[in-house]
Amino acid sequence: MGKVTGFKEFERQDEGYTPVKDRVQHYKEFTVPLSDAEITKQGSRCMDCGIPFCHSGCPLGNLIPDFNHMVHQGEWQKASWLLHSTNNFPEFTGRLCPAPCEKACVLGIIEDPISIENIEKNIVERAFKEGWIKPQPPKTRTGKTVAVVGSGPAGLATAQQLNRAGHTVTVFERDDEVGGLLRYGIPNFKLEKEIIDRRLAILKAEGITFKTNVNVGVNYDVEKLHEFDAVVLCGGATERRxxxxxxxxxxxxxxxxxxxxxxxxxxxxxxxxxxxxxxxxxxxxxxxxxxxxxxxxxxxxxxxxxxxxxxxxxxxxxxxxxxxxxxxxxxxxxxxxxxxxxxxxxxxxxxxxxxxxxxxxxxxxxxxxxxxxxxxxxxxxxxxxxxxxxxxxxxxxxxxxGFTGPEATIAQKLGIETDARSNYKAEYGKYQTNIPNIFTAGDMRRGQSLIVWAISEGREAARQVDIYLMGKSDLPTKDATGDLVAL
Missing domain, CATH: 3.50.50.60 (FAD/NAD(P)-binding domain)
Structure with a gap:
C-alpha cells in the first residue's frame, strides 16, 4: 500500500494551528490545512505491512490501507467511496476521534504512525468540495416505520442505514437542533456546526424526518412509540457525574x-x-x-x-x-x-x-x-x-x-431492563432490548464512549433492526475480526 519506500522517504506531517493570540479571539476552527501534495505524501507513507492492525484498532473497521493507497495514487473519489463504505460521517471522526487506528498502526512500532485521521478529514472535505457526496434515497420503500430517539452520531448513523434499507425513519431530538453532543457538547472551535448542517441536508434529502424539541417520555408520550414497527434508542449517556x-x-x-x-x-x-x-x-x-x-x-x-x-x-x-x-x-x-x-x-x-x-x-x-x-x-x-x-x-x-450513564426515564416508562451501570440492556451484536421491537445503541447501551464507537453501534444496530423487520438484511456488517463482510 502507498509507496513501497514512502515511510522511509517522508516524515509524518500534521495540520498546524493559527497562533494562540489570534485563535482565542474567536470560536471558529483554527487548523492550517496541509497542501494536497503533502497529503498525498502522507498517504504514501502507508507501508505494505502484510497484516495491518489499523482497521482492527478502528471500531468501524475502516479500510484504511485501501483509502491511503487511493490518496497516494491521486484517486480521491475512490478514496471517498472506500471511506464512506464503513463510516457514515468521516467529517466528524476526522475532527474529533482520538484515532485508535493510529495507535494500532504497524509503522507506529518504530516510527511516527500514518496520519490516518487527517487523511480521512481531507478525503471527505475534498468529496464535499467536488460534489461527490450526494443524497442517495432508497429506490423502494418497505412500508415499515422506525423511530430513532436521539440525534447524536449513533442516532444519525442508525437513521441513515435504516433509511438506505428502505424503511421510513423519524428521528426525535429533545433539543432545538439536531446533533446531540456534536451540536452543543463540542465547542465550535473543534467542530463548526455548519459541518453538521451540511450532512443533515444530505440526510433530509434522502428522506429522513427530523423532529426537534421532542423529549420522549416528557413532552412526547412513550406510548406513541408503539405506533412504529421498530424503535431504536440512541439517547446517549447524559447523567452527569x-x-x-x-x-x-x-x-x-x-x-x-x-x-x-x-x-x-x-x-x-x-x-x-x-x-x-x-x-x-x-x-x-x-x-x-x-x-x-x-x-x-x-x-x-x-x-x-x-x-x-x-x-x-x-x-x-x-x-x-x-x-x-x-x-x-x-x-x-x-x-x-x-x-x-x-x-x-x-x-x-x-x-x-x-x-x-x-x-x-x-x-x-x-x-x-x-x-x-x-x-x-x-x-x-x-x-x-x-x-x-x-x-x-x-x-x-x-x-x-464525565457521565455515569443514560437517563432512566424512557427505560422506566417502557419497562426496559438496565444493567448494573444503568445502561440500557442489550447484547452486543444484537442490540435488542427485552422488548422485541425496541433496540438501543451507542452510549445509551455501552456507557460513555467514543464517537467512532457510536457510529459503529448505530450501523450494527440498524442491520439488526432490518433483520427483525424483514427477516434478512443487505446492510453491511463486520465479522469478529473487524473485517467488512458485506457491502
Whole structure:
C-alpha cells in the first residue's frame, strides 16, 4: 500500500494551528490545512505491512490501507467511496476521534504512525468540495416505520442505514437542533456546526424526518412509540457525574456541559439567560479528559484571569507506557490545542471543599495531594498525603467528570431492563432490548464512549433492526475480526 519506500522517504506531517493570540479571539476552527501534495505524501507513507492492525484498532473497521493507497495514487473519489463504505460521517471522526487506528498502526512500532485521521478529514472535505457526496434515497420503500430517539452520531448513523434499507425513519431530538453532543457538547472551535448542517441536508434529502424539541417520555408520550414497527434508542449517556464534596452547591460550581452548551448557543445568537462566563475569573476545571480540555479552551476565549486543571489520576508518561503495549490504546500524556492556549495542569490532586462566602458564592477550593495504593487482586486505594493541603482562589469551578450513564426515564416508562451501570440492556451484536421491537445503541447501551464507537453501534444496530423487520438484511456488517463482510 502507498509507496513501497514512502515511510522511509517522508516524515509524518500534521495540520498546524493559527497562533494562540489570534485563535482565542474567536470560536471558529483554527487548523492550517496541509497542501494536497503533502497529503498525498502522507498517504504514501502507508507501508505494505502484510497484516495491518489499523482497521482492527478502528471500531468501524475502516479500510484504511485501501483509502491511503487511493490518496497516494491521486484517486480521491475512490478514496471517498472506500471511506464512506464503513463510516457514515468521516467529517466528524476526522475532527474529533482520538484515532485508535493510529495507535494500532504497524509503522507506529518504530516510527511516527500514518496520519490516518487527517487523511480521512481531507478525503471527505475534498468529496464535499467536488460534489461527490450526494443524497442517495432508497429506490423502494418497505412500508415499515422506525423511530430513532436521539440525534447524536449513533442516532444519525442508525437513521441513515435504516433509511438506505428502505424503511421510513423519524428521528426525535429533545433539543432545538439536531446533533446531540456534536451540536452543543463540542465547542465550535473543534467542530463548526455548519459541518453538521451540511450532512443533515444530505440526510433530509434522502428522506429522513427530523423532529426537534421532542423529549420522549416528557413532552412526547412513550406510548406513541408503539405506533412504529421498530424503535431504536440512541439517547446517549447524559447523567452527569458530580462530587460528594462539601460546598458543591456553591454559586460558581457548574457542570461542564452547561457551560459549553451555553457558549455554543450564544455563538449562534440563541438567547441564554444568565450565561456562565469565565471572564476575569480564577477558573478551575476538575477533570482531565476531552471535556475538561474544551472547558479550558472556552475559558481562555472568555478571557479568564487564570485557568487551572485538576486530575485525580497520576500524570501519564510522555511516551507509550509498557503497561499498554502496541497495538493497544496507550497510556500516554495528551496535550491538546486548548492546553497549549494556557493552563496550569495538576495531577494526583483531590478537591476536599468548595469554599463559599456569606452569600453562598464560590471563592476558593481546598485540596489535598493523593497517591494510589495498588494491591494485587484489590481495587486501587486513594491515599491522602498529610501536609499537602492547599487553598486555591476560585470564582468558577467547572465539573468535567464525565457521565455515569443514560437517563432512566424512557427505560422506566417502557419497562426496559438496565444493567448494573444503568445502561440500557442489550447484547452486543444484537442490540435488542427485552422488548422485541425496541433496540438501543451507542452510549445509551455501552456507557460513555467514543464517537467512532457510536457510529459503529448505530450501523450494527440498524442491520439488526432490518433483520427483525424483514427477516434478512443487505446492510453491511463486520465479522469478529473487524473485517467488512458485506457491502
Amino acid at each position: 458530580s462530587l460528594p464534596t462539601p460546598g458543591i452547591d456553591a454559586d460558581g460550581v457548574v457542570q461542564a456541559m452547561d457551560f459549553l452548551t451555553q457558549q455554543t448557543k450564544v455563538v449562534f445568537g440563541k438567547e441564554v439567560k444568565d450565561q456562565v462566563l469565565a471572564t476575569g475569573k480564577d477558573v478551575i476545571v476538575i477533570g482531565g479528559g476531552d471535556t475538561g480540555s474544551d472547558c479550558i479552551g472556552t475559558s481562555n476565549r472568555h478571557g479568564a484571569k487564570s485557568v487551572v486543571n485538576f486530575e485525580i489520576l497520576p500524570k501519564p508518561p510522555g511516551h507509550r507506557s509498557p503497561t499498554t503495549p502496541w497495538p493497544f490504546w496507550p497510556l500516554q500524556l495528551k496535550t491538546s490545542s486548548s492546553h497549549e492556549e494556557g493552563v496550569e495542569r495538576n495531577w494526583l490532586i483531590n478537591t476536599k471543599e468548595f469554599v463559599k462566602d456569606e452569600n453562598g458564592k464560590l471563592i476558593a477550593l481546598k485540596t489535598v495531594n493523593v497517591e494510589w495504593k495498588m494491591v494485587p487482586g484489590e481495587r486501587p486505594q486513594l491515599i491522602e498525603i498529610a501536609g499537602t493541603e492547599k487553598t486555591w482562589p476560585c470564582d468558577l469551578a467547572l465539573l468535567a467528570l
